[in-house]
Amino acid sequence: MAFRLLSGDLFGIEGREVEVEVDLIPALSSFVISGLPGKGIREARERIRSALENSGFRYPDRHRIVINLAPASWNKDGATFDLPIAISILAASGQIEPEFLAGWAVLGELALDGRVRSVAGCLGIIARLRRSTARSVMVPASNHSLASSVEGIEVVGVSTLQQALEVLRGARTDPPAANPGEAIDxxxxxxxxxxxxxxxxxxxxxxxxxxxxxxxxxxxxxxxxxxxxxxxxxxxxxxxxxxxxxxxxxxxxxxxxxxxxxxxxxxxxxxxxxxxxxxxxxxxxxxxxxxxxxxxxxxxxxxxxxxxxxxxxxxxxxxxxxxxxxxxxxxxxxxxxxxxxxxxxxxxxxxxxxxxxxxxxxxxxxxxxxxxxxxxxxxxxxxxxxxxxxxxxxxxxxxxxxxxxxxxxxxVVRARIEQTRLRARDRGQQGPNRDLEWSDHRRWAPLSGEARQLLLDGQQQGDISTRGLTRWLRLARTIADMRSGEQIESVDLLEALTLRTPSSSLVSLA
Structure with missing residues (x-):
């Protein structure tokens, strides 16, 4: 019977959900990993065997251990899967009850003595697992404080393989961090x-x-x-x-x-x-x-x-x-x-x-x-x-x-900038002014009559592209916000145009 446990890996900066499947077949001792494993995963056999035996567990000799990392449509690498593979082997060999694995996702590299080492990209992987069927994620203790900053899923840290089994059986030896993921000043x-x-x-x-x-x-x-x-x-x-x-x-x-x-x-x-x-x-x-x-x-x-x-x-x-x-x-x-x-x-x-x-x-x-x-x-x-x-x-x-x-x-300047941005949020605008689209200008960047005529004249006389016109308007909206203006006036457009004009030493580039 195959046993399954959720895990994950990283591609770029985003996590991907991976299902670890383990099956034990009575046969000559062997260890096979499928699912496009990289070199780091193929080397897991000796790490897992030593970690199991040095933690007091039995390695299932006289069995063909078949491991599949699903889906098999992408390459996977790294030591993130050591801990979930080891736990799945223990479940398949009857050393832990399979029902204890329900609702869990597991990440972690194993040392030869059974210690659980930190993994890279833990935040991205957990952010992806939050959208999976997992209710809890087991991570290395060294990753726990930072991983706890991901909201919407329980994160539990473990230091050893033995402790991981105790946690799965319900003995929570890992108290939550007092200030999980607290940021520095x-x-x-x-x-x-x-x-x-x-x-x-x-x-x-x-x-x-x-x-x-x-x-x-x-x-x-x-x-x-x-x-x-x-x-x-x-x-x-x-x-x-x-x-x-x-x-x-x-x-x-x-x-x-x-x-x-x-x-x-x-x-x-x-x-x-x-x-x-x-x-x-x-x-x-x-x-x-x-x-x-x-x-x-x-x-x-x-x-x-x-x-x-x-x-x-x-x-x-x-x-x-x-x-x-x-x-x-x-x-x-x-x-x-x-x-x-x-x-x-x-x-x-x-x-x-x-x-x-x-x-x-x-x-x-x-x-x-x-x-x-x-x-x-x-x-x-x-x-x-x-x-x-x-x-x-x-x-x-x-x-x-x-x-x-x-x-x-x-x-002092930052406090003034925060107040200016707050006024933009109070009028319902999302994001900074650089993100305003041309279609938003009537709602978020209304023009006075004089400013509207100046804008039209500027486009006709200044050979300004549509993109340049949009950026001119965004800049004028910021300048108007800094003086607490509800609408863009001609003085805002003039200052924006001055600052939008390339330096005289570069005017040939415009």
Whole structure:
């Protein structure tokens, strides 16, 4: 008689439900696994045998042990199935009553002495098992605190194979965590906006970007403060809500942060080098691994030296900027990764960096060099960037003079941003303004008569695409929200148009 126990594995960042089937057939001793197992699963025999015997259980010699991982339509790998296979063998050999397995799903790797080791991607797997017939999930004790953050299903942690059997028989030796999945304070990691001297316009633009989650391109000479400003943007974004914390932590787990005890509360900030490969930026491999655009999900992706990225990588940003997700397709499979990030790009005005410089330094680039440099960023990519700003170097006096107390800290600006977003939610709008569609503008972004005429004139005279018009309107809605305006006025559209216009050093790209 075959015995079945639910388990799961990971594909990309999402879990998949897997049914472990075990049958014992009297015959010469053998151990067979079917269902497209990978090398890690095929090596499970010796781990399971040693764990059973060292835990005081009997390994069923003189039997052909047949294990099937269903469905058999996809490849499976890893040691996640050690514990469910061992428990199913015990049920098939009569060492635990089969009825105790009803309603359970089990995950865990086994050590040779019977200890249960942590598994990667536990959050994603449990989130999928929550939609299965399982009422409870057994996980390694080291995964328990974090796994308990998934609501809607009971999660029980075990440290050993012996303890797993005791739990199945009803002896709950694992008390629930006092604060399951409690997140850490997000203020611990981000740099303060109060450190920024001068750059009054840049501070205003950062607040607009954080309020509506609008993408931003900063153009300025080396040392003008572009990276300094970008690293302060995550601290302006409102804290992650519970669902966002789970999503971000799920991505962290898949990317190698195994054994984490707390949810990630801080907004991700990713700053890959401009030499990053297409797969490193977008994701890829087999099995698929998230790229930087997914690791920045619900956070900030900072791309310095923007034109120096490979052209293929730059163009690949179109999909995540529009859809908030990337699709990786290979022969036989396709996987969609979430990638809803706030893009902050920075670049020099020319290859030598001195096209905007004042004083003794002068640009040495030829017209052909400038044209080639600017052409590296295509018009469609530039059109998808909401905000464009020139960053001028600050003077030595601004840098050295003591602060006058008028510079607002990140916490003050963030509180104002949260209030602005709250007003948008109070009118029934879901999500930040960057997600507004053109069809939503009458409901969420009404225009005054003067603003409507300005918008129409701008499209007719400015050669603005439909996408550009939509982004112009989204940006104006954010600016209106920041002054508590119920409708968009012409002054909001004018400021939005100014900030939407590419830098004069890049005007040939528009």
């Amino acid at each position: 997000p203020d611990e990691t981000f740099q303060d906006l109060a450190d920024v001297r001068g750059h009054a316009q840049a501070r205003r633009v950062l607040e607009i970007a954080a309020t509506g989650e609008h993408s931003l391109l900063m153009v300025g000479p080396p040392g003008s403060g572009k990276s300094f400003l970008a690293r302060r943007l995550p601290g302006l974004l409102p804290p992650l809500d519970r669902n966002q914390q789970v999503e971000v932590t799920q991505i962290h787990e898949v990317c190698g942060d195994v054994g984490r005890q707390q949810l990630v509360a801080s907004r991700p900030f990713r700053a890959p080098h401009h030499s990053v490969s297409w797969a490193g930026l977008i994701g890829g491999g087999s099995p698929p691994v998230p790229g930087e655009v997914t690791r920045a999900h619900h956070g900030v992706l900072f791309l310095d030296e923007f034109p120096e990225l490979a052209r293929r990588s730059l163009e690949a940003l179109r999909e995540p900027l529009e859809e908030g997700a990337v699709t990786i397709s290979r022969s036989g499979w396709s996987r969609k990764f979430p990638s809803r990030f706030l893009l902050i790009a920075a670049m020099n005005p020319c290859p030598c960096g001195h096209a905007m410089a004042r004083g003794a330094q002068r640009c040495r680039c030829s017209n052909a060099t400038l044209a080639h440099y600017r052409a590296r960023i295509s018009g469609p990519i530039l059109d998808r960037v909401d905000l464009h700003i020139q960053i001028e170097p600050i003077s030595g006096r601004q840098l050295l003079d003591p602060p006058d107390g008028s510079l607002e800290s990140s916490s």
